[in-house]
Amino acid sequence: MMGIWIARLQNLKRKPIVLIMMTVMTLVMAYVLGASSNGKMSISVAVDGSETTQAVLERLNDDDGYLFREITEEELQQKAKKDIRMVGILLNKTSYTVLAASESDSVRNLSLLIDSAYKDISFKQRVINVGGEDTWTTVANSIQDDQAFSLQMEAMDESEVFRYDNALQSLFGFMLFFVFYTVSINVQFILDDKRSGVWNRLKLASISRFQLYFSHLSFSYAIGLIQMLLVLFVFRYILNTNMYDGFWNVIFIAAIYVLIVMAFSVLVISLVKTISQSSVVISLAAVAFAMIGGAYWPLEIVQSEGLLAIRWLSPVYYAMEAMKRVTVYEGTLSSVWTYVSMMVGIAIVLLVVGISLLEKRTERYHSSE
Amino acid sequence: MLQAINLSKKFKTKEVVKQVNMEMPAGESIGLIGPNGAGKSTTISMLSSLIIPTSGEVLWDGKSITKDPDPLRKKLGVVPQEIALYPELSARENLAFFGRIYGLKGELLETRITEVLMKIGLSDRQRDIVKTFSGGMKRRLNIGAALLHRPSILIMDEPTVGIDPQSRAYILETVKQFVEEGMSLLYTSHYMEEVELLCDKVYIMDQGEIIAYGTKEELKELVSSNQTIELRVNLVNANFEKALTNQLPTAIVRTEEELLTISMPKNEEPLATIFAIAAENNVVITAAIVKVPSLEDVFLHLTGKALRD
Structure with missing residues (x-):
């Protein structure tokens, strides 16, 4: 294994451009696009001028995920007719x-957020009506002091409301997208070794098939993971990106994601004949997976039912969702076990199928003399 | 001794090697010749334990290698037809890689690399990247990579394909030296003169079968009753070729650009007839040679086609 790792490192030293390019591209794209917005979803809002609606609007403005822009009802109606992407709300008493x-x-x-705001205001109003302002102050303080109660309320709210952080969306999206290329290009070494005859030479040196695959795949895995770690550490510790205390969970998910990408790449090289064919398939797959998996845009804004239905086919979807859950939604690792176990399960299946097909192909090389 | 016993290999429904029997005693050099698609590389792959035969056995010192190929692999060096090297690494780095794979390390590895570089004549280019090498240099390094663990048996699959005559001569000289040092050799080539130069015994393979084997002299005996006439003509004419076949029914006629090769029994005197046919068909013969039998003639005689067809 060490011999193969040394040779791969020497190869990388001579041709580091792909790794450097993919890492730099991730950093630049995530930084530029992540910084281009404050991360809030813009919502046009028209209010009827009553005290309740003002209070509801204030309450809504407390949420970090949205930027509410107040306009007149007429403007709102006009905008709704012209812009099909627009989301607006009309608040009445x-x-x-x-x-x-x-x-x-x-x-x-x-809608859930607005519902919640109306309920809060209504609750406050009823307390004031019954006991006056002083009673409300006491109740409000008691709610704030009661940590368990307060935390439970927040958790319920957080999980139900769509939250969006543009910086993290860009970071995760581009990181997952570009690492696809890094890992795939490295996995292609197996195909290259098989075609050049190096693979057979290694087999003749009594290196087992397990050792051969393990050495190559572990190297490809390590390179992919290093790229992701580099990007994550730069964003977390140099650019001070807020990861909502989910940094290490993101790293765990990244490690699983590299596994599924590696497994997918093995399947691809088992189905094609040449490196150029493999590169074409990988490029198409990377872009398609990124699109349907929500790397370029949050899936919450996607309206096509078809596109949403096929998101399960994309490894990017599982990683993206899991990463957002443990950061933006402030969830724990146990809340993303479904995504993680799906990634691990699919990776195992793809690896087994891919390696079996590759072994059959090795026989075919010998038959093509 | 390496032996193939009734070796067969099927890929799906196609049987590419059929009931091959071969022997490779220690210290002998064996040639395996045959046209493209004859089954040579598949036979070599089975002999070197890379693929498992559909039926039959490969024995190394009397023991089957199917279940335990390691004893053979330790003694075996294989030079594949392809350039099985890392083009981005230097010659020395490539050798170090293959040496490490064979478990060599430290000073021993360094000594072996230096020794092999000397043998293949690449000591002065050892730090250069392989992709900058000429075809001949790559071929030499390809051989070197199979020698690091000091094998006692070397299998070479067309090691001189696509290189310049100078490099070819260098490689042949190097391989000849290995044979003289007592290494067992199994050599396949399209170039009959290489096999004639290097090998004691020759196996001729066609369409998956061994069609003849023996020492070079024994094989040439097969065509000792034959003669080969090479005619150089200014314009090959299809009628001329047809007329030759009709009027000399025992002859095998083969055309390669302006060269006509006629193989036929020695007891016939065909020259007068050939010249007459040429005149009838307006073909001018610029040269005619009656040749001593070679392995090429043996092959032509046995298969009815040239080795490089």
Whole structure:
């Protein structure tokens, strides 16, 4: 194994451009696009001028995920007619209307947030009506002091509301996208070794198939993981990106993601004949997976049912969702076990199928004399 | 001794090697010749334990290598037809890589690398990156990579394909030296003169079968009753070729650009007839040679085709 690792490192030393390029591209793209917005979803809002709606709006403005821009009802209606992507709300004293071209997760989450704001205001109003301002102050203080109660309330809210952090969306998206290339290019070494005859030479030196695959794959895995760690550490400790205390969980998910990408790359090289064919398939797959997996944009804004239905096919989806859950949604690792176990399961299946097909192909090399 | 006993290999429904029997005694040099697709590389792959035969056995010192190939692999060096090297690494780094794979390390590894570099004549280019090498230098390094663990048996699969005559001569000289030092050699090539130069015994393979084997002299005996006439003509004419075949029914006629090779029984006197046919068909013969039998003629005689067809 050491021999193969040394040779691979020497190869990398001579041709480091791919690794450098992919890492730099991730850093630049995530930094530029992540910094281009404050990370909030912009919502147009029209209010009827009542005290309740003002209070609801204030309450809504407390949420970090949205930027509410107040406009008139007429402007809101006009905007809704012209811009199908627009999401707007009309707040009245006792009811509210969400204006959106279609119903999506983001619209549902926004509705939940507004519901919650109305309930809070109504609760406050009822307490004041019954006991006066002093009673409300006492109740409010008691809610704040009661940590267990307060925490439980927050947890319920956080999990239900769509939250968005543009900086993390860009960071995770581009990191998952570019590492796909790094890992795949490294896995292609297996195909290269098989075609050049180096693989057979190693087999003749009594290196077992397990050792051969393990050495190559562990190297590809390590390179992919190092790239991700580099990017994450730069963002966390140099650019001070807020990771919501989920930094180490993100690293854990990144480690699992590299595994599934590596397994997918093995499957690809087992199905193609040449490195150039493999590169084409990998490029297409990387872009497609990134698109349907929510690397370029949050899936919450995607309205196509078809696109949403096939998101399960993309490894990027599992990693992206898990990373967002442990950061933006402040979830724990146990809350993303479904995504993690799906990634591990798929990786194992892809690896087994890929290596079996590769072994069959080795026989075919000998038959093509 | 390495032995192949009734060795067969099937890929799906196609049987590419059929009932091959071969022997490679210690210290002998064996040639395996045959046209493309004859089954040579598959036979070599089975002999070197890379692929498992569909039926039959490969024995190393009387023991089957199918279940335990390690004893053979320790003694075996294989030079593949492809340049099985890392082009981005230097010659020395490549050798170090293959040496490490064979468990060599430290001073021993360094000594072996230096020794091999001397043998293949690349000491002065050892730090250069392989992708900058000429075809001949790559071929030499390809051989060197198989020698680091000091094998006692060397299998070479067309090691001189696609290189310049100078490099070819260098490689042949090097391999000849290995043989003289007592290394067992199994050598396949399209170039009959290489096999004639290096090998004591020759196996001729066609369509997956060994069609003849023996010492070079024994094989040439097969065509001792034959003669080969090479004609150089200014313009090959299809009618001329057809007329030759019709009027000399015992002859095998083969055309390669302006060269016509006619193989036929020695007891016939065909020259007058050939010249007459040429005149009838307006073909001018610029040279005619009656040749001593070579392995090429043996091959032509046995298969009806040239080795490089």
